[in-house]
Amino acid sequence: MSGAPDLSVALGPLRLRNPVLTASGTCGYGEELAPYFDVSKLGGIVTKSLSLLPRQGNAPQRLAETPSGMINSIGLQNVGIEAFLADKLPFLQGCGAAVLVSIFGATLDEFAELAARLDGRPGVSGLELNVSCPNTLRGGVEFGVDPESTRRVTAAVRERTKLPVIVKLSPNVTDLPLIARAALEGGADILSLVNTFFGMKIDVAARRPGLSSGSGGLSGPAIRPMAVHLTYRLARAVRAPIIGIGGIGTATDALEFILAGATAVQVGTATFVDPCASAKTVAGLADYCRAHGVGRISDLVGAAHRGVAPAGGSGG
Amino acid sequence: MPADFHLRVSSNEHVGASWFLITLAADVDLPSWQPGQFLMLSLGEGQDPLLRRPFSIYNLPEPGGATRSVQVLYKILGRGTALLSELRPPARVPALLPLGLGFAPRRARGDRLVLVAGGVGVASLHPLAAEEIRRGRRPLLLFGCRTSAEVAGAEATRALGVETLVSTDDGSEGAKGYVSDLLDAVLAERGTEGSVLCVCGPTPMMKASAGVATRRGAVCHVSLESPMACGFGVCVGCVVGVRPEGAVEILYRRTCVDGPVMDASEIVW
Numbered sequence: 001m002s003g004a005p006d007l008s009v010a011l012g013p014l015r016l017r018n019p020v021l022t023a024s025g026t027c028g029y030g031e032e033l034a035p036y037f038d039v040s041k042l043g044g045i046v047t048k049s050l051s052l053l054p055r056q057g058n059a060p061q062r063l064a065e066t067p068s069g070m071i072n073s074i075g076l077q078n079v080g081i082e083a084f085l086a087d088k089l090p091f092l093q094g095c096g097a098a099v100l101v102s103i104f105g106a107t108l109d110e111f112a113e114l115a116a117r118l119d120g121r122p123g124v125s126g127l128e129l130n131v132s133c134p135n136t137l138r139g140g141v142e143f144g145v146d147p148e149s150t151r152r153v154t155a156a157v158r159e160r161t162k163l164p165v166i167v168k169l170s171p172n173v174t175d176l177p178l179i180a181r182a183a184l185e186g187g188a189d190i191l192s193l194v195n196t197f198f199g200m201k202i203d204v205a206a207r208r209p210g211l212s213s214g215s216g217g218l219s220g221p222a223i224r225p226m227a228v229h230l231t232y233r234l235a236r237a238v239r240a241p242i243i244g245i246g247g248i249g250t251a252t253d254a255l256e257f258i259l260a261g262a263t264a265v266q267v268g269t270a271t272f273v274d275p276c277a278s279a280k281t282v283a284g285l286a287d288y289c290r291a292h293g294v295g296r297i298s299d300l301v302g303a304a305h306r307g308v309a310p311a312g313g314s315g316g
Numbered sequence: 317m318p319a320d321f322h323l324r325v326s327s328n329e330h331v332g333a334s335w336f337l338i339t340l341a342a343d344v345d346l347p348s349w350q351p352g353q354f355l356m357l358s359l360g361e362g363q364d365p366l367l368r369r370p371f372s373i374y375n376l377p378e379p380g381g382a383t384r385s386v387q388v389l390y391k392i393l394g395r396g397t398a399l400l401s402e403l404r405p406p407a408r409v410p411a412l413l414p415l416g417l418g419f420a421p422r423r424a425r426g427d428r429l430v431l432v433a434g435g436v437g438v439a440s441l442h443p444l445a446a447e448e449i450r451r452g453r454r455p456l457l458l459f460g461c462r463t464s465a466e467v468a469g470a471e472a473t474r475a476l477g478v479e480t481l482v483s484t485d486d487g488s489e490g491a492k493g494y495v496s497d498l499l500d501a502v503l504a505e506r507g508t509e510g511s512v513l514c515v516c517g518p519t520p521m522m523k524a525s526a527g528v529a530t531r532r533g534a535v536c537h538v539s540l541e542s543p544m545a546c547g548f549g550v551c552v553g554c555v556v557g558v559r560p561e562g563a564v565e566i567l568y569r570r571t572c573v574d575g576p577v578m579d580a581s582e583i584v585w
Contacts, residue, residue, distance in 0.1 A: 028550040035317050035548075048552075056568055063543045063553035068363040070545060074552050077568060221363045272546040273358070273367060275412070276320065 040096025235261020251284025434517020460495025
């Protein structure tokens, strides 16, 4: 095969130079990664979720390590939209990667207001709605576990922005395709999945939960098989473009999701372990394509479905 | 600028009790660092344990640059440190360094640093002591540990020529009791004037020492430790509550990038 493989992908209206994004809450506002690698190598950056006002987040302790994973309960500590626009967006505008701003509201109106504030901003390529954070009392997963709430919040955002809208789905639901269809009815262009799974660790010595908030969200390689399964299942249920998330830290991990039906992927917890994990994933995908004669990575999207008879999703 | 280095274990010595000193060699020149800065060490290629572990950097960089070796003094406290103690040359260990804000004590000319170490907390104070000695100053080390078996952990610091006073919880060596009590006694005897405290140890020990500092009106810096996933500011998991002068509400600051060394007077213990 001659020439470099084509890693570019299109997710509805969103075009990316390659399918690798950094996941919200694992890459700050992008600039934190700049000392470690050239962030223009990424397909895109999904920012830490922003709220209208700055948020302090939850009291420590916020983290616990678990087998091949970790549980967090950060509580969406962030600088708020004002400080983001003034202090954080300028770096992102010049960073060379697509910038997807994750937004979080406690109410429908807050989501809509955030969308309006970001609409038309140079350098912003899209919005990701965090309707799936497990670590807040109001908003977050409250929206994302109910189809009607998901539809309404997506519609409220859709009304206020021309930007591509991604809805980030929670795995903590019985019927993921039902929620996904509701998001699409509300006007979502793209679905990303999964946010973290509810998880808990008990400190046996102290005889109490390991996190101050009790439970948190489980991430890391431990959740990958479950996330791949949900991606595969969703790809059968909807036609919308999918961004796969869940324990991705290498090109091989990313390929599992792509073959399962994701057009792009997000690298999350792996960045904590190696700040260059996302950049290495991009390089690894190019290597894979070269080694296997794949001219366009988009040809691999959903390839694992071919020749597999439709079947029930859950094992047994 | 921090970076990820593929270091090679050159030695991993038992220092006494469950304490070890690991020396890691680099194939390239390492960036310089300040006393109190830290590194994130990977514990192996596998995914369990998944996260790197933060450790204070024990040695000072070479004065003229061209540093190719970094040391970590650690105590076996859990699974991660137990795995670390099993590493032998020539094992390779990825390490992100140097990270965080180190010691930059607020002091007037002539002030003497009083280093207050609780157990393996001496690991972050040792390079500060070494730097003071290198500059011709005379720091004082107060070293508190559980029993005489752990006193060896401060031997290398004492050997630099640092005046060292020891306390043990069980009285098996030095003063009996907590090092914060020893600090109180030393400040009572010698006076607070001209002393700046730098403290590192378990949280209750740092809280008690910060309390002594407040009571006696001494400037006090503490080097904090929190569970952290990344070490470079993105996980926001390692926060500590602070209330800067004039602030009403508690703010959460990241231990990794806003610390680990912070002004004790601002911390909400």
